Amino acid sequence: MRRRKRKQAQAGDYSRKHCTNGGRPVSETPHLTFDIDQPGMSKGHLVVPKGADCEALPLPVFSLNKGEGPRLLITGGCHGNELEGPIVARRLIDWLPEAQTCGRVIVVPVLNPPAVQAWSRNTVVDGLNLNRVFPGRADGSVTERIADAVSRLLLPMADIVFDLHSFGPNWDLPPSSTTHPIADADLMAKTVRMAEAFKFPMTLVWEHHDTSGMFDMLAHSQGKVFVCAELGGGTVGSEALAIYEVGVHNALIALGLVEGKAERPAFRQHKSNQTLETRSSDELKSPARGIFEPRCSVLDEVKQGDLIGILHPMDSLSANSIDLRASTTSIVCAIRSGAHVDVNEVVALLARPQSLKIYGG
Structure with a gap:
């Protein structure tokens, strides 16, 4: 109960600091504060414009540009109560600049700051689920404006997307790389191969009944490979984080972005990888x-x-x-x-x- 009240208070603090009832219209377009195309490591913000409900949101963005090669976007913090993704994304920034050999990797550790700060699945300002509003709306509420900014400025820069989730606190799920069924058989095969490259204990093709507005559906419609990493358990633990990071590293090796030999991490005495499907x-x-x-x-x-x-x-x-x-x-x-x-x-x-x-x- 104390934890719930503390989170509610934090949500209220966020609204008081950043959100208004002044009815102000959107005053600018989404933009990056730095030259994302410059070689090497660069960083800045993706600015989500203010609107009637919230001040402008600056989302930290890291760009690692090593020239020709795969173009990868890595995102975390889409759901605010799934914190493994933001942690692993920030860990990548510590070692990837030295390890990366080619291509470009754009990392956005936290897509939805209001939700993360409140430890809430949905955005506390408008109650929306960011992963159900893509491609978003430039004149919409703050969640829709975040989706619009990502869809317009970051997604076009990538051919492959890794979206780092953790399935939520009320579920037990082994570290998994997941996707949804794709009508394009060639894209489906490429996506499953990419998901299997994580070498997590489970690769899952998940037929989900509630896919409208999902980030991966937008990427798939544009012919992009999109893999969602998931794990469950309700707490952020060192073992799960280690497996998660190894899985992302394995996928980077498979893409040729870094050198090395892939590992197959063990999870509860399971060391083999299974590719499964589940339907509604x-x-x-x-x-x-x-x-x-x-x-x-x-x-x-x-x-x-x-x-x-x-x-x-x-x-x-x-x-x-x-x-x-x-x-x-x-x-x-x-x-x-x-x-x-x-x-x-x-x-x-x-x-x-x-x-x-x-x-x-």
Whole structure:
């Protein structure tokens, strides 16, 4: 409770410092404060213009330009309660300038400062999810203006995007590189190969029902390879961060941006990489309100009828606990890490080996 009040106070502090009710119109266009094309390491800000709801936001940007080669954009902090991404992005700045051999890497550690400062998934100013409003609007609210600035100024500079997430605090998910199904079979194959290059314990092609306005969908529509890195657990831990950083380093090696030999990090005694797919029909949902108790772990192989978890109703004296079981042979790729859930809320994601051919079209 104290932590929640502290975060709410921080959100209020942010609004008082940066946001207004003065009804002022957007007074400028998004712009970079430095010459991003200059050779070597350079840094400055992507300025998101002020609007009626918020003052201008300067997003720190690092550019590492070593000439010809792949053009990569790395972003973190899209969701404010997923902090591994910003940490790993800043770690890259410590060693990548010396290690990079070619190409250009643009790093934006925090896309959404208001959300990160409030430890909130959505932007505290307008309540919007940044990863559901791309390509954004120049005359929109602050979240839409952030998306507009990134879409107009940074995305065109890249052929490949790594967006660093961490799945949120209420889920357990192994370090994973993820993408969504892509109709273009060639782009789908390139994207899966890039995702596999991270050598995380799991590569996941995730059919998601809520993809409108997502950053990767915009990039895919422009023919760009986009990989989202994810992990779960609710806390920022040293082991997970180490695996995360190794995975990004592996992907940079695969692109030829740095030299070296890829590593395959171990996670809970798992050292192999699996490429899986999960569809909307693979979501295991709660049949009632209650507290969900997980009874298996991520990467467990389960058969039809195996126990995934138990739902404990808490608002009835007569309701029995409900067993939630696997409907088919599958692999547990994500599971709620113990939480109060509502009716029809997802509590687990199940998956199976991935096949590219079903996505061609």
